[in-house]
Amino acid sequence: MQNGLYKYIWLIQSRAGFSFADDPVTETLSQAIRGTGEELDREPDTGVLFGSLRGSVVGLRYYTGVVNKGEMVSLVRQPQNPYDRNAVMVANVYGSQVGHIKRELAALLANIMDNNLARVEGVVPFGVKNQFTMSVVLSFWGKEENRDAVVRQITSRSFKLQTGPTGTHTHADTGTLIASSWVISCLTVCLKNAFDNLFENLMEDKIGEREAVEAVCTPLLPHQKQALSWMCVCENNVALPHFWEVKGGLFYNTLTHSSVRERPQRVRGGILADDMGLGKTLTTIALILSNFHHGKPLCEPVSCSFAGGSCLLPEHRRPSSQSHSHHLPLISTQQLAGEKTKTLLHICDQLDQHVRADVKLNVYLYYGSERNRDTHFLSSQHVVLTTYNVLSAEYSVSGGWVCGSASPLHTVSWLRVVLDEGHIIRNPNAQQSKAVLKLNTQRRWILTGTPIQNNLRDLWMLVAFLRLKPFDVREWWNRVIQRPVTQGDKTGLQNLQALVKCVTLRRTKTSRVCGRPLVSLPERSVRIEEVELTQKEREEYELARTEGRTTISRYVAEGTVLKNYADVLAILVRLRQFCCHPDLLGKTTTHTGVVAATPAELRERLIVKLRLVLGTGSDEECAVCLNSVRLPVITHCAHVYCRPCIAQVIRSEQEQARCPLCRGQIKASELVEFPLEEEEEGSNLLENWRSSSKVEALMSSLLRLRSEDDSIRSLVVSQFTRFLTILEIPLREEGFKFVRLDGTMSQKRRAQVIQEFQSDAPGSPLIMLLSLKAGGVGINLSAASRVFLMDPAWNPAVEDQCVDRCHRLGQKRDVVITKFIVKGSVEENMVKIQRQKQDLVEKAFGTKNPGERNTSRVDEIRALMEL
DNA sequence: ACCGCCGGGTGCC
DNA sequence: ACCGCCGGGTGCC
Numbered sequence: 001m002q003n004g005l006y007k008y009i010w011l012i013q014s015r016a017g018f019s020f021a022d023d024p025v026t027e028t029l030s031q032a033i034r035g036t037g038e039e040l041d042r043e044p045d046t047g048v049l050f051g052s053l054r055g056s057v058v059g060l061r062y063y064t065g066v067v068n069k070g071e072m073v074s075l076v077r078q079p080q081n082p083y084d085r086n087a088v089m090v091a092n093v094y095g096s097q098v099g100h101i102k103r104e105l106a107a108l109l110a111n112i113m114d115n116n117l118a119r120v121e122g123v124v125p126f127g128v129k130n131q132f133t134m135s136v137v138l139s140f141w142g143k144e145e146n147r148d149a150v151v152r153q154i155t156s157r158s159f160k161l162q163t164g165p166t167g168t169h170t171h172a173d174t175g176t177l178i179a180s181s182w183v184i185s186c187l188t189v190c191l192k193n194a195f196d197n198l199f200e201n202l203m204e205d206k207i208g209e210r211e212a213v214e215a216v217c218t219p220l221l222p223h224q225k226q227a228l229s230w231m232c233v234c235e236n237n238v239a240l241p242h243f244w245e246v247k248g249g250l251f252y253n254t255l256t257h258s259s260v261r262e263r264p265q266r267v268r269g270g271i272l273a274d275d276m277g278l279g280k281t282l283t284t285i286a287l288i289l290s291n292f293h294h295g296k297p298l299c300e301p302v303s304c305s306f307a308g309g310s311c312l313l314p315e316h317r318r319p320s321s322q323s324h325s326h327h328l329p330l331i332s333t334q335q336l337a338g339e340k341t342k343t344l345l346h347i348c349d350q351l352d353q354h355v356r357a358d359v360k361l362n363v364y365l366y367y368g369s370e371r372n373r374d375t376h377f378l379s380s381q382h383v384v385l386t387t388y389n390v391l392s393a394e395y396s397v398s399g400g401w402v403c404g405s406a407s408p409l410h411t412v413s414w415l416r417v418v419l420d421e422g423h424i425i426r427n428p429n430a431q432q433s434k435a436v437l438k439l440n441t442q443r444r445w446i447l448t449g450t451p452i453q454n455n456l457r458d459l460w461m462l463v464a465f466l467r468l469k470p471f472d473v474r475e476w477w478n479r480v481i482q483r484p485v486t487q488g489d490k491t492g493l494q495n496l497q498a499l500v501k502c503v504t505l506r507r508t509k510t511s512r513v514c515g516r517p518l519v520s521l522p523e524r525s526v527r528i529e530e531v532e533l534t535q536k537e538r539e540e541y542e543l544a545r546t547e548g549r550t551t552i553s554r555y556v557a558e559g560t561v562l563k564n565y566a567d568v569l570a571i572l573v574r575l576r577q578f579c580c581h582p583d584l585l586g587k588t589t590t591h592t593g594v595v596a597a598t599p600a601e602l603r604e605r606l607i608v609k610l611r612l613v614l615g616t617g618s619d620e621e622c623a624v625c626l627n628s629v630r631l632p633v634i635t636h637c638a639h640v641y642c643r644p645c646i647a648q649v650i651r652s653e654q655e656q657a658r659c660p661l662c663r664g665q666i667k668a669s670e671l672v673e674f675p676l677e678e679e680e681e682g683s684n685l686l687e688n689w690r691s692s693s694k695v696e697a698l699m700s701s702l703l704r705l706r707s708e709d710d711s712i713r714s715l716v717v718s719q720f721t722r723f724l725t726i727l728e729i730p731l732r733e734e735g736f737k738f739v740r741l742d743g744t745m746s747q748k749r750r751a752q753v754i755q756e757f758q759s760d761a762p763g764s765p766l767i768m769l770l771s772l773k774a775g776g777v778g779i780n781l782s783a784a785s786r787v788f789l790m791d792p793a794w795n796p797a798v799e800d801q802c803v804d805r806c807h808r809l810g811q812k813r814d815v816v817i818t819k820f821i822v823k824g825s826v827e828e829n830m831v832k833i834q835r836q837k838q839d840l841v842e843k844a845f846g847t848k849n850p851g852e853r854n855t856s857r858v859d860e861i862r863a864l865m866e867l
Numbered sequence: 868a869c870c871g872c873c874g875g876g877t878g879c880c
Numbered sequence: 881a882c883c884g885c886c887g888g889g890t891g892c893c
Contacts, residue, residue, distance in 0.1 A: 059892030083893045100893045132868060132891075 010284075010347060010385045010418045050118060050150050051163040052139040057090045057099040057124075061131050064261065065096030066250065069127035071258050073098060073136065074475050075120050077113050086110035090122060090136065093258040093470045101136075108157045109138070118142035118150045121479060145652065207233070207505075212286035213297040215359040220279075220286060223507055223518045227272060227283045230505050232291045234270045235416075235443050241266070241502040255495050256470060256480055267466050269444035271422070273506035276449040276780070277809030278518060281350045284418055284447060288383065289355065293415075298382065344385050347420070351383070366390060366409070373408045384409075388424060388432040395435035407435075414441040422446030425465065426458035433461055456482045459500070466503055509809055522785075524807045524815040528831070530823045531579075531697045541578050541825065545865075548575060552865050561858045564662075567638060568861055570609050572826060579822040580723045580791055581692040602636070606672045610634040623660050624649060633671040637664040646671065689729050694820055698788055699730050701818060702767070705786065706736075710766070712813070713757070714786040717770045717802055719793060724769040727790075731767065738767035743774045750774075758783045772802055781805040785813035790820055792830045829864045 057073075067073060074091050081087035088101040088109045101109060112118050118140040128134050140150055140161070154161045210229035212220055220228065240263075243254045250259035274280050292298040344365050355361055364378070365371075366386035378384055386409065394407035417439050419425060423446075425433040444466050460482070464472040471477045481499070484492025511518050533541060548571035555561045561568060577584035610632060624645035631643040639661045650657040650668045659666045698716065705712055718724055721742050731738050739753045757768050758780065768784065772793060784806040793799050799819075807815045821827045 057892090062892065078893075081893055087893045089893080103893070106893075130868070130870095132870090 010383055010420060047119065047141040048144050048147065050140040050142060050147050051161040052137050053154065053159050053161050055105045055136050055138055055159075056102050056133050057136050058102050058133045059099040060128070060134060063097040063099055065090075065092040065094075065098035066259050066261070067092050067098055067124045067127065067134070068252075068257050068259055069124070071124050071127075072256070072476070072479055073122040073124055075101065075109065075113070075122050075138070077110060079110075079114075088113070093253070093256045093476055094260045094264075095470075095473070096260075099134075102133075104157070105159070108153060108159060112140070112150060112153055117146045117153070210290070213290045215289045215297065215356050216282075216286045216354055217356040218282060218354040220282070221518075223274075223511075223513050224279045224283050224286070226513065227274065227279075227505055227507075228286050228290065231270070231272065231283065231287045231445070232295065234503075235268050235287075235291055236295050238266065240264065243498060243502070253470075255498065256476065258470075264469055265467070267444075267468050267503055268442055269416070269446075269466060270503040270505065271446045271448065271462060271466070271500075273446075273448050273504055275506075275508045275809070277509070278507060280447045280449070281347065281420075282354055284445070285351060285354050288416070289359075289361075344387065347385055375408050375411045378408055378412050388436070391439075392430075392432035392435040395438065396431050410435075410438055410440065412440070414439065416443040416445065417441040418445040418447060419465070420447050421449075422462065422465075423448040423458070426461045428457070428461045428464070437465060456485060456496075459496075463499070463503075468499065468503060471499065519809060521807065521809070522811055522814045524803065524817065526817045526819065528819045528821055529697060529701070531693050531820050532823055533579075533693050533825075537578075537582065537693060540582060541575070544574055544578055545826075548572075549865050549867060552861065553867050556858065556862060556867060561861055564638075567609075570638075572864060575826040576791060576830075577720060577723075579825050579827050580694050580718065580720060581726050583690070583726065584720055584722050603672055606634045606636070606638065609638055610640060610672070631673075633673050635659050635664075635666050636670045636672075637662050637666070643671065643673070686725070686729060689726070691730065694790065694822065695727065695730060697820055698727070698790065699734065701788065702731075702736065703734060706766070712786055713765075713784040714767050714788060715770050715781060715784045715802075715806060716767055716788045716790065717772055718790040719772045720791065721771050723790060724771060727769060731769075736767050737763065737765045738769060739765045740769040741774050742769075742771035745774075754779060754781065757781065770802070772798060779805050780808065780810065782808055782810040785811065785815050787815065787817045788820065789817065792819065792821065792827050792834065794830070794834075796834045826864055829866070833860055833863065 072093060074093075076089045076091055078087040078089050079085050084103060084106065086103075086107045086109075088106040090098045090101060092098050100106065109120055113120060119142060121139050121141065122136045123139070125135055125137050140154075142150060151161060207226050207230045209222060209225035210232055211225060212228060240251070244264060245252045245254060247259065250261060251264055252259045253264075272280055272283065289298050344367060348363060348365070351361065351363060362380065362382040364381045364384045366378070366384050367390055371390075372378070391407075391409055394409060397407075417436075419436065425436050427433055446462055446465065460471070460474070460477050463477065466472075471481065481492060481496050485496055507513075507518055509517075509519050509521060551571060552561065552568055555564050555568065574585055623639070624641055632640055633643045633646060634640050635646070637659050639659055641660075646660075646666070647668060649660060650666060657666050658664065702714065702716075705714065716724075716727060718727075721744070724740060724742065728738070728740070739757050741750060741753050741757075745753070753768075757765055760783070768781065770781075782805075787803050787806060789799055789802070803815070803817055819831075821831055
């Protein structure tokens with residue numbers, strides 16, 4: 001056995017921990033209309049710009065911090081300063097103090113900062129003129145409601161606030177509001193596309209290949225050798241990333257335009273973001289064995305040579321005699337229970353499989369109540385595997401250092417920390433994220449197959465873990481990357497891309513090495529099956545359609561389509577539901593558009609609308625908090641919000657409260673809640689069950705398929721969970737074994753269902769009923785090779801994502817996708833619009849006149865309704 | 868700091 | 881002169 005300090009920890013995420021919650025893709029019409037523009041407001045730390053003023057920084061000669069022309073500085077309150085409790089310290093991007101804000105100005109800033117009236121950011125306009133003082137431009141950002149207070153503070157102390165030409169935020173009329181939100185929407189869609197592509201094409205052309213050491217017995221594929229080579233370079237290379245230049249004896253960062261005296265610490269590690277199945281685990285094992293200290297292998301047969309005491313870490317230790325570590329074959333004797341350990345064992349299994357049997361690697365599973373918490377023991381292991389739960393539990397129990405002894409995992413100096421399924425630490429507020437950030441290690445890796453789904457904040461956590469200076473500090477991330485990007489700044493996006501690129505390797509299943517695909521996937525084909533309604537269905541449909549058209553054409557004539565979009569949405573949802581099954585509409589018939597005579601009638605109408613919006617399996621988002629609506633209420637103008645959110649709006653605006661969506665007057669007393677009811681809805685649906693044309697179309701396809709080949713498994717996908725319930729009846733009648741996966745199920749149950757469906761045991765289900773959005777990225781449904789999309793989605797990307805759940809690595813058969821579209825219905829029009837959609841957005845982005853865009857949005861609704 | 872400010876030296880033209 | 885002016889000492893908060 002080799003000596004050496006085995007500072008390696010591999011943190012394992014339980015496989016059950018899929019992320020189902022945050023489907024990033026726009027999918028309801030209302031979302032499409034509103035766009036994703038609200039993304040802008042999602043960041044609480046990105047307030048409104050109140051204005052800026054010129055001030056001076058003094059005392060430069062006492063400090064070493066350097067600042068260049070145009071560079072950002074941060075302002076830090078120093079309430080404990082013995083000379084002035086209003087003191088405001090000025091620091092550069094790298095945290096070195098530059099000086100102080102001049103006294104009188106500091107008094108103003110202290111007041112504003114201490115009362116949280118605004119965030120104050122500094123930029124140095126000219127760089128250093130002399131060695132004693134310099135100019136600084138201070139800008140004030142905050143909530144609109146604090147603007148007056150801030151302005152008053154500033155002027156009362158006879159400073160002059162310069163307000164820039166950005167006179168937004170006064171939407172005098174509805175027209176302006178919608179026009180601008182449309183522009184933002186287009187902008188955001190484009191950014192989102194760019195953002196989605198952030199991790200694409202990250203393969204550096206010039207990375208070479210590197211063979212694993214002999215201890216790895218599985219031969220690496222070419223792309224895995226590339227990854228190994230890249231990872232070794234990331235760990236060993238002392239060169240700085242390309243955005244550092246040496247200028248005038250200082251290290252100059254081209255992204256932040258700042259300089260530091262000391263050589264910046266390079267990131268030792270990165271993000272390996274290859275698609276699932278490309279062998280991230282194997283590559284990592286190869287890295288562990290091939291790149292110990294000084295690029296030498298960890299385990300070489302006999303001639304091992306890291307006896308020298310020149311390790312970067314403080315001590316070396318022989319595996320002690322009291323070691324309880326096991327050689328690989330013994331690992332199964334560990335008394336471990338529960339799902340989480342499956343993943344741990346999976347890793348051990350991989351180690352067992354890929355590491356030569358005569359190489360004795362000390363691997364310890366740090367898990368279970370009997371785990372050995374001795375830090376000397378842990379230091380003596382080559383590899384320690386644990387879960388995020390164990391890590392964060394220990395961290396929060398010991399509170400870092402509070403209760404006497406620190407968490408053992410936080411005490412050991414590791415050589416390397418690898419976060420498996422690293423995207424799970426994307427929430428910086430989560431305990432486990434905090435625990436991970438506090439690990440003491442030289443090298444850091446994030447393995448993830450699903451990098452960054454939602455927003456920049458997710459990405460920040462990864463950057464912070466890697467300690468990619470200076471962006472591990474939120475202020476610089478926000479100012480240099482996050483705010484510029486969310487505000488549509490092209491340079492911001494470029495900087496972001498450069499940043500990500502320098503620490504990430506990502507190949508997808510469609511990437512190519514030397515012109516050849518990394519892996520080959522079976523074909524996929526899409527066919528559209530037109531469904532004819534029966535005469536009776538057609539009559540009912542036409543009735544609903546005529547009613548809807550009347551309403552919408554009135555809105556079109558009045559020019560109020562967008563103002564009444566909730567109504568429009570409700571009409572469209574009803575028609576779409578009708579195309580699937582008449583009973584999806586629910587019991588109550590609606591009188592959309594008819595002016596209610598009495599308050600009771602109005603209330604009834606609103607409840608119906610609310611039910612339409614919420615009860616369809618589509619996920620409505622609250623325009624205030626931008627999450628899925630919780631505790632839904634509907635306003636008299638028929639817009640749906642979370643009760644706490646809209647209550648907040650009403651509280652703060654009082655008598656002037658207006659609906660955030662249509663600017664109509666709203667009152668707390670007029671909010672209508674969704675009555676808790678319809679627990680029995682399911683049984684109601686099933687008692688008087690009847691079929692529909694679409695149900696028949698599906699059933700005949702499934703029956704035909706089963707008679708041709710009863711080993712083929714299918715996904716049956718709908719946006720309406722009620723439709724899935726309806727489909728259960730005929731499936732049972734025909735003796736199909738099926739499972740169901742929808743958004744209402746617990747994580748545990750989902751994992752069970754997926755496992756059951758993926759199992760090849762005899763008698764396992766042939767069909768999975770899947771709600772379109774019930775699945776975060778990464779769910780593997782490769783057992784299925786047929787997909788039946790029962791109803792079209794607004795966003796084709798959602799459908800693609802769904803299909804990718806089975807058309808992925810591990811898929812052995814060609815995948816056939818069937819889309820059922822009711823002939824001569826709103827669905828046909830949706831498909832047309834789907835096709836135009838991407839095109840439309842691109843054109844819209846290029847267009848300067850937002851008014852024009854607005855019209856085309858109305859046109860889209862008109863096209864849907866054939867008006 | 869090639870500034871501002873402070874306080875001591877000084878004081879007709 | 882309880883001023884103005886001069887020029888040296890001095891300098892973040």
